[in-house]
Amino acid sequence: MVDTQLSQAPSAGETPESNNLTVDGVTINVSSLSEAVTSIVDAAEQGENFSVCTLNLDHVVQLQQKPDFRAAYRRARFVTADGFPIVVLSRLLGVPISRTTGADLVEPLCAAAGEKGLPIFLFGSDQSTLEKSAAELKRRYPGLEVAGVFAPGRNFSAYSEEADEAIARIRASGAKLCFLALGAPKQEVFASRCLDELNGTGFLCIGASLDFIAGTQVRAPMFAQKAGLEWAWRMINNPGRLAPRYARCAAAVPRLLAGTLPQILTARTRFFTTSRTRKAA
Template sequence: MEFDHGAGRVWVNITDHADLMGEVGARLRAQRGFALATLNLDHLVKLRYDSEFAKAYGAQDLVTADGNPVVWLSRLAGREVALLPGADLVEPLAAQAARCGVAVAFVGGTEDSLARAARALQDRVPGLRVAARIAPPMGFDPSGAEADAVLNAVAQSGAGLAFLALGAPKQERLAARGRVRQPRLGFVSIGAGLDFLAGTQPRAPRLVRRLALEWLWRAGSDPARLAGRYARCAAILPGHAVRALRMRRD
């Protein structure tokens, strides 16, 4: 499914869970690196005005649908894809890494939250090895020497798959840089996925997520920070819906 964000285009090229697991498994076994991003409406807003973010998205090998609006728009265009949010991918991708004998690394958050996330994930995924836990300082720059030091540390740890929990656009920019600097590694941008695992950030209840109301739950929990974001997301929906209908007719 193709999305035009005004400054270019981005494609959701992973259709469902089986497609993702098969592709990631093949790449891990072959030590063929990749960058995986999870597209949502907030990203589509940011892509319009952040050229560095747009460039980083262009370097992503795999893109999933993170958010029901992206799924609905794809369905409207006749190019249906499954909902695969970054936070929901941590455990299955870690399990795939364990099956392939590949260690993982965590980048983002705090040392305490990373330690908690590692314990929680290893409890859920037998045989998983967390080779590195890296908590970059506040103001971390995903470009330049500081980013290269993080990427080198991940590679030197022996990890083959790195979960990046830095938030957009930092995590996608670091993943794009990693594809060049460490081409044998896989990078997955997961937002708050490690904080959810660690229990340091609450997630919407499962029923709320099933009803596609996680955005409302999050907005209610932090309206000062998120109300404006969701308003901007809502503003771009009509244009994307029109383009989706045109794709369906083509």
């Protein structure tokens, strides 16, 4: 059973009084894109180590199956809601959360990094995509410094000689923000390892975001994003790879709802009780 609940434990970027949505032991502690950008830039300017994860249904499924992925998620300093069903659950619980994906984060963070002199590092995908992404981001955001790029092999592992080399390259670059475009769970597990071996770098798990910037993939139109149908767009364009994944995601929805129902009832009861008390006063 997927455990979905409200958490009142304070984390970075929130006050002790705020309520956060917790899904399967992972707390979403960033409620919007603007909050995410502000919190991440502040942490980078302070020279802190941190990682950023974006929770969606595919991740919920993998969290059940992969202990190293779960451990990496629990070490993340900032967690946003990527999946639209998770946003819907938050609304049912009365927790205001906006969908914020890795692709949403890249450009505003690069704009801020250019303004504030925070060097970035691009990691993942392939060399051609990285070079195109770096050139395009520097064109869009004057002053942005791309301190380095690294395209790992297809069988990249977070604990390998290739990962050792990558960590050394990131360290030598002096990057304050590192965008990891490896896909889950590789990017999250690698980010977790980097937290132990690097100082002063934030790691953002961004999936296919660099492919969108380079133009090697096309992101769903804005109307599909806003309607929560980005998954459908991606599946239509790559059914062989994504149809089985989204079938597993769909199977997780009933478990999410079952785990959430007690909290929904509690939240609604609290709301109506508070409303009656205010009216009586």
